[in-house]
Amino acid sequence: MPPDSHGRDHGHGHGHRHPVSLDPAAPAEPDPHRGPPLPGRAFRLGIGGPVGSGKTALTAALCRALGRELRLAVVTNDIYTTEDADFLRRTGVLATDRIEAVQTGACPHTAIRDDITANLDAVERLEERHPGVELVIVESGGDNLTAVFSRGLVDSQIFVVDVAGGDKVPRKGGPGVTTADLLVINKVDLAERVGADMRVMVGDAHRMRGDLPVVAQSLVHTPDAPEVAAWVRGRLSARTPAGA
Amino acid sequence: MAGLGAGTAVLALADARFPGGGHVHSGGVEEAVAAGLITGVADLREFLFGRLHAAGRLQAVFAAAAAHAAAGDAGREYWTRLDAELDARTPSCAQRAASRAQGRGTLRAGRAAWSSGALARLAVATPRPHHPVVLGVLAAAAGADPRGAALVAGYLAVSGPSSAAVRLLGLDPLAVNAVVAGLAAELDGVAGDAAAAAALDPADLPAPSAPALDLLAEAHDRHHREKGRLFAS
Numbered sequence: 298m299p300p301d302s303h304g305r306d307h308g309h310g311h312g313h314r315h316p317v318s319l320d321p322a323a324p325a326e327p328d329p330h331r332g333p334p335l336p337g338r339a340f341r342l343g344i345g346g347p348v349g350s351g352k353t354a355l356t357a358a359l360c361r362a363l364g365r366e367l368r369l370a371v372v373t374n375d376i377y378t379t380e381d382a383d384f385l386r387r388t389g390v391l392a393t394d395r396i397e398a399v400q401t402g403a404c405p406h407t408a409i410r411d412d413i414t415a416n417l418d419a420v421e422r423l424e425e426r427h428p429g430v431e432l433v434i435v436e437s438g439g440d441n442l443t444a445v446f447s448r449g450l451v452d453s454q455i456f457v458v459d460v461a462g463g464d465k466v467p468r469k470g471g472p473g474v475t476t477a478d479l480l481v482i483n484k485v486d487l488a489e490r491v492g493a494d495m496r497v498m499v500g501d502a503h504r505m506r507g508d509l510p511v512v513a514q515s516l517v518h519t520p521d522a523p524e525v526a527a528w529v530r531g532r533l534s535a536r537t538p539a540g541a
Numbered sequence: 542m543a544g545l546g547a548g549t550a551v552l553a554l555a556d557a558r559f560p561g562g563g564h565v566h567s568g569g570v571e572e573a574v575a576a577g578l579i580t581g582v583a584d585l586r587e588f589l590f591g592r593l594h595a596a597g598r599l600q601a602v603f604a605a606a607a608a609h610a611a612a613g614d615a616g617r618e619y620w621t622r623l624d625a626e627l628d629a630r631t632p633s634c635a636q637r638a639a640s641r642a643q644g645r646g647t648l649r650a651g652r653a654a655w656s657s658g659a660l661a662r663l664a665v666a667t668p669r670p671h672h673p674v675v676l677g678v679l680a681a682a683a684g685a686d687p688r689g690a691a692l693v694a695g696y697l698a699v700s701g702p703s704s705a706a707v708r709l710l711g712l713d714p715l716a717v718n719a720v721v722a723g724l725a726a727e728l729d730g731v732a733g734d735a736a737a738a739a740a741l742d743p744a745d746l747p748a749p750s751a752p753a754l755d756l757l758a759e760a761h762d763r764h765h766r767e768k769g770r771l772f773a774s
Contacts, residue, residue, distance in 0.1 A: 380769075400765075400773040402565035403708040414562030414646035415773070 343446035346457035348439025405438030442471030544684025562646030567705030595751030597698030601735035604694035605687035607677025611659035620666035639774035657682035691735035
């Protein structure tokens with residue numbers, strides 16, 4: 298394997314073309330999307346969302362909830378490089394050498410979507426430093442509702458919005474809200490104080506997302522984010538073949 | 542003589558859209574802005590002119606040499622020597638690191654589009670190759686000549702930093718684009734000189750330098766550790 302291969306070759310360098318049918322009546326082709334990642338490299342989970350929605354707090358909560366059962370590492374993409382990484386170090390949820398901070402050149406969405414090189418390098422440094430790491434959380438810098446992770450960088454992604462950002466946010470949509478594998482509505486304990494209608498917010502979220510899951514939570518009430526942690530466990534076990 | 546498809550490769554390699562990790566590097570602009578050395582479009586023009594004739598010229602020379610060698614099927618020993626010669630011409634440790642970071646990203650992104658035997662031999666000789674060397678090998682794999690490879694390297698030496706200046710200072714992007722376009726004749730000269738030197742032994746390649754850029758790179762690295770920076774270089 299080439300020294301900097303990141304294990305994403307899914308066999309399409311094999312010298313033939315896959316026929317593509319544009320006829321909607323044609324029988325379904327085999328699913329062209331990538332299967333679960335190969336065992337042997339860490340599961341990569343992206344956590345994105347607007348500034349201040351609670352991405353770092355959720356990352357810390359997942360480290361607390363999953364740190365004893367899984368070998369974990371975190372990549373942060375903060376605007377000024379180390380703010381979020383420092384928070385994680387201070388809270389002591391993860392050993393310092395399990396956290397990598399990358400610079401995003403003032404464009405956080407570019408670093409997780411259009412040019413993922415800096416983040417891939419950071420993930421690979423963590424995998425080299427900690428062989429056998431099972432879960433790498435990539436936390437994006439705070440960005441807008443259109444910022445989603447490239448599927449070339451993460452296997453699954455969570456988009457975090459918060460009640461204080463306004464109960465209209467899910468209705469506004471955008472790829473983060475509509476396509477993330479899990480939408481987390483954070484800080485529900487503040488709903489009354491900011492005049493947010495949770496029924497509307499959660500209802501809108503489900504309407505925008507179809508069958509994709511939504512979790513409404515408050516890290517004040519449940520500091521270890523049990524519902525999100527359970528969802529992550531489900532994602533991880535789905536990739537591990539039964540009996541493996 | 543450039544081959545079929547060379548134009549697309551040259552354009553794609555020089556495109557800001559190319560996913561090789563270049564967008565996180567400012568080429569000294571972030572540090573120069575922080576030090577008050579660049580405050581507007583006029584300063585930026587001077588900075589980019591100097592950068593093109595120092596860092597840009599060096600990168601063009603090594604991209605052209607790499608393209609020439611890749612077309613001639615150079616072996617592992619050549620790539621190891623070319624790598625060492627570029628190290629020797631890059632006194633700033635921070636600049637060597639920035640070049641290798643972009644080289645590795647460009648290798649990863651470029652391998653999917655323009656793989657070649659020369660690229661494989663380069664990757665074996667230097668798993669974290671220098672940026673201009675990878676550019677040269679990729680351009681050659683797509684049929685570009687040393688001059689085309691030098692144009693890409695020279696252009697990237699000013700285009701990325703110009704974009705960083707727009708982001709850091711909120712400069713008028715139309716004016717900044719005009720500044721980059723205004724360097725066309727300079728870039729042509731740099732690429733022509735680089736192509737003329739492409740067949741030289743690595744040890745005999747030109748060694749242009751700019752101590753100010755070296756110092757900015759080192760200061761950036763120091764300040765990054767002290768108080769954080771937006772860009773990796």
